Amino acid sequence: MKFQLEEYHRGVTDEELVADLKQVALNLGKNSVTRDEQDEKGKFHSTTFIRRFGNWFSALEKAGLEKTRTPMNLPEEDLFENLDEIWVKLGRQPRYAEIQKPFSKYSVGTYEHRFGTWRKTLEAFVAFVNNEERSSSEEAIKNVEIELITRHKTKRGINWRLRFIVMRRDSFKCKNCGRSPATDPSIILHVDHIKAWANGGETVLENLQTLCSKCNIGKSDLE
Numbered sequence: 001m002k003f004q005l006e007e008y009h010r011g012v013t014d015e016e017l018v019a020d021l022k023q024v025a026l027n028l029g030k031n032s033v034t035r036d037e038q039d040e041k042g043k044f045h046s047t048t049f050i051r052r053f054g055n056w057f058s059a060l061e062k063a064g065l066e067k068t069r070t071p072m073n074l075p076e077e078d079l080f081e082n083l084d085e086i087w088v089k090l091g092r093q094p095r096y097a098e099i100q101k102p103f104s105k106y107s108v109g110t111y112e113h114r115f116g117t118w119r120k121t122l123e124a125f126v127a128f129v130n131n132e133e134r135s136s137s138e139e140a141i142k143n144v145e146i147e148l149i150t151r152h153k154t155k156r157g158i159n160w161r162l163r164f165i166v167m168r169r170d171s172f173k174c175k176n177c178g179r180s181p182a183t184d185p186s187i188i189l190h191v192d193h194i195k196a197w198a199n200g201g202e203t204v205l206e207n208l209q210t211l212c213s214k215c216n217i218g219k220s221d222l223e
């Protein structure tokens, strides 16, 4: 991580940063620079610019460059789903510096551009996930009018938001052996039906639990 360089770069003037950014654009022969390009070709890391100017787009503005085209039409759900994958892989809340390609499908700049700051991104993510929570409990399902007698009120598949809610409730730890990717990166967590769906178990918070892949395979009900 280039964060260690913070002290060293504190003496750099805005003009020096802007000149570096302009030089990168010139070398690329383009009128805009992405954060990846800056990190690869620039003297200063893109995080230094962000710390100084607030975000990458302000830095581009200061340098008189065009704002990088980020896919603004990217569905919010895709951005959140990627965040979910990272969170689940880490077994804890991801940190700013960890949102990097290829670990993350989208750069942290994409999130900042969409939501303003990293903090606001996390808040929007949690709000989005919580919206699912309200509609995925036994209580909520009881309130749903069932017109036809069906064996199941819910689908077998667990959507990623519900999966995330279950893992968060279980603190990203296997309910059986207690292991977590947060302390052992080889651990892969799954969400499992406590009462098997095949036996009438529903896909609701109360009937779901977090298991590691080893414990999940050990279960005999062929979930």
Ligand SMILES: [Zn+2]
Pocket (backbone or CB within 6 Å): 174, 175, 176, 177, 178, 179, 211, 212, 213, 214, 215, 216
């Ligand atoms: Zn386990």
